[in-house]
Amino acid sequence: MQITILAIGKTDKSELEELITVYEKRLKHYIKFQLEIIPDIKNRKNLSEAQQKEKEGELILAQLQPTDTLILLDEKGKQYTSMDFAQFLQKKMNSGIKSLVLAIGGPYGFSDAVYAKSSGKISLSKMTFSHQMVRLFIVEQIYRGFTILRNEPYHHQ
Numbered sequence: 001m002q003i004t005i006l007a008i009g010k011t012d013k014s015e016l017e018e019l020i021t022v023y024e025k026r027l028k029h030y031i032k033f034q035l036e037i038i039p040d041i042k043n044r045k046n047l048s049e050a051q052q053k054e055k056e057g058e059l060i061l062a063q064l065q066p067t068d069t070l071i072l073l074d075e076k077g078k079q080y081t082s083m084d085f086a087q088f089l090q091k092k093m094n095s096g097i098k099s100l101v102l103a104i105g106g107p108y109g110f111s112d113a114v115y116a117k118s119s120g121k122i123s124l125s126k127m128t129f130s131h132q133m134v135r136l137f138i139v140e141q142i143y144r145g146f147t148i149l150r151n152e153p154y155h156h157q
Ligand SMILES: C[S@@+](CC[C@H](N)C(=O)[O-])C[C@H]1O[C@@H](n2cnc3c(N)ncnc32)[C@H](O)[C@@H]1O
Pocket: 072, 073, 074, 075, 076, 103, 104, 105, 106, 107, 108, 109, 110, 122, 123, 124, 125, 126, 127, 128, 129, 130, 131, 134
């Protein structure tokens, strides 16, 4: 299985980005992994919030392959402990799917079309985080999940 984090927004040279790269590199020892960034829409000042969400939704859906299983990072989604999230990853691998795509939305979240295409929603907290922080948190949790599955000394209960 391959895991892709699909995110709307900018890449920048912030300290967060550096940390994301650290976990990205670590994760690649366990699984095929990629972070795919869809650049911000240009001229979005002319768009209403609904129009921007719609357009971002089209860009997200255009990236998907028929073999992708799409899960959304969404504050209204299901919350997991890290142990349960590790089991979630294991179950996805056991199910034989080729590709798990974890999507992070833009400033106004996901369009209805994206929700309709998704197979589930995961919440990292009831609080709202910036898309950049969500990138870091999810990549660290995926890494943590694999260390749990391998019984490696990273996660302590
Ligand atoms: C700035 S937030 C958008 C918030 C927007 N009000 C919404 O309804 O989703 C940008 C993206 O970060 C992700 N995100 C933010 N907080 C999250 C959380 N607590 N759990 C999971 N994903 C989150 C979601 O993918 C969201 O679309």
